[in-house]
Amino acid sequence: MNHHPADEVLQSFAQGELGDHLAAHTARHIDSCPRCANRALALDPMARAFASVDDPPVPPSLLAELLEAAAKPEVAPAQESGAEAPDARPLGWAEIGVGGLLLTAAWATLWLDPGIANLPAVLRLGRATWATLRALGPSLDQVVLLGTWTALLTVMLVGARMLQRDGRRSLGGAR
Amino acid sequence: MLALRVHEGGVDEDERVAAAADGDPGARAWVVERWTPAIYRFALRMVGDEQDAHDIAQDTMLRVLRSLDRYDPTRPFSTWVFGITRNACIDEHRKRQHRAHDAVSEVVDTAPTPLQAVSREQRADQLHDALAALSPMYREVLVLYHFEHLKYTEIAEVLDLPLGTVMNRIFRARQRLRGIYEDRGIEP
Numbered sequence: 001m002n003h004h005p006a007d008e009v010l011q012s013f014a015q016g017e018l019g020d021h022l023a024a025h026t027a028r029h030i031d032s033c034p035r036c037a038n039r040a041l042a043l044d045p046m047a048r049a050f051a052s053v054d055d056p057p058v059p060p061s062l063l064a065e066l067l068e069a070a071a072k073p074e075v076a077p078a079q080e081s082g083a084e085a086p087d088a089r090p091l092g093w094a095e096i097g098v099g100g101l102l103l104t105a106a107w108a109t110l111w112l113d114p115g116i117a118n119l120p121a122v123l124r125l126g127r128a129t130w131a132t133l134r135a136l137g138p139s140l141d142q143v144v145l146l147g148t149w150t151a152l153l154t155v156m157l158v159g160a161r162m163l164q165r166d167g168r169r170s171l172g173g174a175r
Numbered sequence: 176m177l178a179l180r181v182h183e184g185g186v187d188e189d190e191r192v193a194a195a196a197d198g199d200p201g202a203r204a205w206v207v208e209r210w211t212p213a214i215y216r217f218a219l220r221m222v223g224d225e226q227d228a229h230d231i232a233q234d235t236m237l238r239v240l241r242s243l244d245r246y247d248p249t250r251p252f253s254t255w256v257f258g259i260t261r262n263a264c265i266d267e268h269r270k271r272q273h274r275a276h277d278a279v280s281e282v283v284d285t286a287p288t289p290l291q292a293v294s295r296e297q298r299a300d301q302l303h304d305a306l307a308a309l310s311p312m313y314r315e316v317l318v319l320y321h322f323e324h325l326k327y328t329e330i331a332e333v334l335d336l337p338l339g340t341v342m343n344r345i346f347r348a349r350q351r352l353r354g355i356y357e358d359r360g361i362e363p
Contacts, residue, residue, distance in 0.1 A: 016346025050321035
């Protein structure tokens with residue numbers, strides 16, 4: 001809404017007589033226009049009731065206690081523990097990328113040199129699995145490619161998911 | 176004369192909140208001094224009891240201080256703080272529902288005598304009584320808009336609801352409040 005709404009529109013707005021779409025549109029304008037916000041308040045009879053009320057005083061002891069608590073390190077975010085402790089920090093994109101590269105390297109190592117000597121038990125098991133898979137036919141190259149990209153995508157999606165979840169929590173999760 | 180609506184926030188507040196999240200003692204004290212009164216006022220108007228409001232404000236501010244690293248600076252700090260406070264008030268309301276004597280219902284049953292001329296203090300009492308007679312979902316939107324001066328879009332963020340839904344709720348809340356005033360023979 002580029003222009004200021006007429007008093008009739010603001011009157012209808014204050015009385016809830018506008019449709020949902022126009023009401024939301026007018027609300028957005030009022031949010032960004034102090035002049036219209038005050039015109040709308042002036043047209044709302046109940047607004048006068050609110051304007052005549054003073055704010056209640058805050059107990060001085062409350063502020064003093066909280067200022068004292070704020071100075072203590074155990075109230076700092078990094079020191080938090082228990083149920084209110086922040087969740088694990090989400091993976092960064094660099095970490096996701098490094099993880100993907102390591103996975104790719106692991107796949108490539110087994111693919112290019114399955115006869116690595118002196119492998120630890122876990123890798124020998126991997127190599128045996130790999131040798132079995134390779135014996136099944138040439139289409140295994142495609143399997144390798146697909147597996148590599150699947151692993152990369154999985155890591156990236158998990159990372160994106162963690163970032164997204166952290167973003168939501170920043171608004172509502174601490175409630 | 177109605178007061179101009181002044182919306183807080185801005186670069187200075189963003190910087191102070193960021194510094195507080197990094198553990199700066201001065202910035203953390205600023206967060207306490209700037210936001211504790213707002214949290215206490217909102218809690219008091221929602222629960223109607225000074226001691227409960229005191230406890231809610233204390234718990235909420237400690238939670239804010241502990242959770243500053245979770246705050247998303249792309250959103251207004253006010254909506255984040257009021258969101259936490261609102262949930263604390265909801266928890267308190269649920270506790271009250273389990274008590275034998277609900278302070279809110281006692282207020283609802285009170286029928287003030289209509290007055291032709293009332294003092295400012297009496298007007299405040301009348302409004303608080305009428306607000307207490309509203310359900311919490313209507314009371315909170317009126318308190319956030321008229322007392323805490325949040326924008327409509329900010330209230331939508333606090334409630335995590337679409338703007339259209341919030342507007343509908345605010346209109347209904349105003350209508351019901353007006354109805355209570357009329358039933359009691361009070362002029363706003």
